[in-house]
Amino acid sequence: ILNVEQxxxxxxxxxxxxxxxxxxFPSSNFYALHWYRWETAxxxxxxxxxxxxxxxKKKGRISATLNTKEGYSYLYIKGSQPEDSATYxxxxxxxxxxxGLTFGKGTHLIxxx
Amino acid sequence: xxxxxxxxxxxxxGMTNKKSLKCEQHLGHNAMYWYxxxxxxxxxxxxVYSLEERVENNSVPSRFSPECPNSSHLFLHLHTLQPEDSALYxxxxSRELRGLNIGYTFGSGTRLTVV
Numbered sequence: 270i271l272n273v274e275q276x277x278x279x280x281x282x283x284x285x286x287x288x289x290x291x292x293x294f295p296s297s298n299f300y301a302l303h304w305y306r307w308e309t310a311x312x313x314x315x316x317x318x319x320x321x322x323x324x325x326k327k328k329g330r331i332s333a334t335l336n337t338k339e340g341y342s343y344l345y346i347k348g349s350q351p352e353d354s355a356t357y358x359x360x361x362x363x364x365x366x367x368x369g370l371t372f373g374k375g376t377h378l379i380x381x382x
Numbered sequence: 383x384x385x386x387x388x389x390x391x392x393x394x395x396g397m398t399n400k401k402s403l404k405c406e407q408h409l410g411h412n413a414m415y416w417y418x419x420x421x422x423x424x425x426x427x428x429x430v431y432s433l434e435e436r437v438e439n440n441s442v443p444s445r446f447s448p449e450c451p452n453s454s455h456l457f458l459h460l461h462t463l464q465p466e467d468s469a470l471y472x473x474x475x476s477r478e479l480r481g482l483n484i485g486y487t488f489g490s491g492t493r494l495t496v497v
Contacts, residue, residue: 315486
C-alpha cells in the first residue's frame with residue numbers, strides 16, 4: 270500500500286506572492302505522479318502527470334517538479350491570484366495503465382486579496 | 383462540464399434502501415473508477431474497470447456493488463448501507479496511452495447521506 274503525504278495541510282498566501290508545497294511518496298515501484306486541483310463545488314481537474322526523475326512541467330503560473338529517487342514532488346504557484354484558491358491533490362500509482370491512484374489528503378490553499 | 387456526468391448529485395437514503403449511483407462518460411476513455419471521499423480522509427479507491435472488466439476491488443464491503451455494462455457507463459449499487467458510508471462518491475475515467483494513464487477526468491460527485 271502506498272502512503273502519499275502532502276504538506277502543509279493548509280496554506281494562506283497573500284495575492285501576488287509565490288508559494289509552493291510538497292508531495293512525498295514511496296520511491297519503490299514508482300510509475301507516475303499526478304497533481305490535481307480541486308475547487309469547491311467543482312470536480313478535481315488534472316494539472317500534471319509526471320513519470321521521469323527530474324521531470325518539470327509548467328501550465329501558466331503553475332509548475333511542478335519530480336524526484337523519483339527520493340520520492341517527492343513540488344508544486345509551485347507564481348504570483349498567486351484569488352482564483353488559485355483550491356485544494357491541490359497529489360496522487361501516485363505503482364502500476365501502469367488503468368491502475369487506480371493513491372491520493373494524499375491535499376493542500377488547501379487560500380489566496381488572500 | 384468535464385465530460386463525466388454523475389447522477390444524482392445528492393442522495394439521502396435509509397439503511398434498508400437500495401439505490402444506485404450512475405456515471406457516464408463520452409470521452410472515449412477505456413477505464414472508469416469509483417472513489418470515496420470521507421471527511422478528513424484522502425480520496426479512497428473503491429473499484430477500477432478497464433475495458434469493462436473489474437481489475438481492482440480494494441476490499442470494499444459487499445453492500446457496494448459496481449456494474450460496468452459498457453465502456454461509457456458505470457454504476458454503483460448500494461444496499462443496506464451504514465451511516466458511516468455517508469460520503470462524497472466520485473467517478474472518474476481515464477485513457478491509457480502507450481501504457482501510461484494520462485490523467486483522470488472526474489465527475490462532480492454524488493453526496494450521499496445515510497440516515
